[in-house]
Amino acid sequence: MEFGEVLKTRRSIRKFTQQQIPDGELTELVDFARYAPAAANIQPLKYAVVSGKNACAKIFPHTKWAKLLAERGTPAPGEEPTAYIIVMSDIHKRMNSEADAAFAIENIVLAAWEKGIGSCILGSINREQIAQIINMPDGYEINYAVALGYPKQQSFAEEAAQSVAYYMDDNGDVHVPKRKLDEIMYFVD
Template identity: 35%
Template sequence: MMQDLIRKNRSYRRFDSSVKISAEQVKAWIDLARLSGSGRNAQPLKYVVVTDEKMCDKIFPYIGWAGYLSEWKGPEEGERPVAYIAVLKDKKIADNHYCDDGIAMQSILLGAVEAGFGGCMIGSVNQRKVSILLDLPEHIELLWMIALGKPAEKVVIETAENDIKYWRDEEGVHHVPKRPLEEIILKTM
């Protein structure tokens, strides 16, 4: 079951914009992050939930979508996220969030996948512009955005031969090469 969730938890970048996600559903996924581990149990992460269509539209131009697909400018109308989560660090709580952000985002996305949705962790964000849009106070630092929606693309995992760059074929299928297990385990002792 866990393996199935992890295999389904891909970086989806195209969504069915007609399928909405409620703020309550997003909050339930954030609750999974709240219950997850935190370095020193400091819990410095905070979140902003965005499900309002107009605010989603305002955020969209400040997101970079897929570095390896340099010709692609991001999802078209009708394929855009219906929700975002701003992943934030409260600098009054901690200077360092260690690996809390990765743990939290994985928990959120596994919850989304289990509910039939999907998302993408996005680090290519105009932090200044989005922070202004979200009216964030000075002590809150924007770390990541998570785009959410009902996936409208097929993403397949393949074994990497030499190149780990993801790509799309002529049918629009998104291919993600992963290094073989034998390559990433250095030793068994």
């Protein structure tokens, strides 16, 4: 896929086939994250890759999905993520770690999409519970979880008219209005 197409067609996916993602692919996603920009190049991030069925089943109850789609946005039984990458940061190196996590996560979700893997960044998570499940090292805190799996759902960006609220149509496809370019940018001569 051409790079611009990856950028424009990646959407949050919240329903997944149960085909496992090979561990090598997950490792490669973290490797891509490693090359992301990092403030002062301090690199405070660490990644827990959750790929086992049992561990994924333990994480799922501590996640929340697509508030705007109500229960239709949550993966039904048999549609759950088959892997998670939990992004953590060193609490002693907090300055800009949120931004660092965001850049790293962008590498993960774009590289995943290019491989045909769907993803959803999860901020609405029970960090305390997930920290226990992943045996989080001392001195770290969880920034976000990235849910991953092969897509069992389609989602399309569209030009926003009035509302930017994403919605699901009768086919179960998701539509994500993006603000128009002329609304969000201007040139300074």
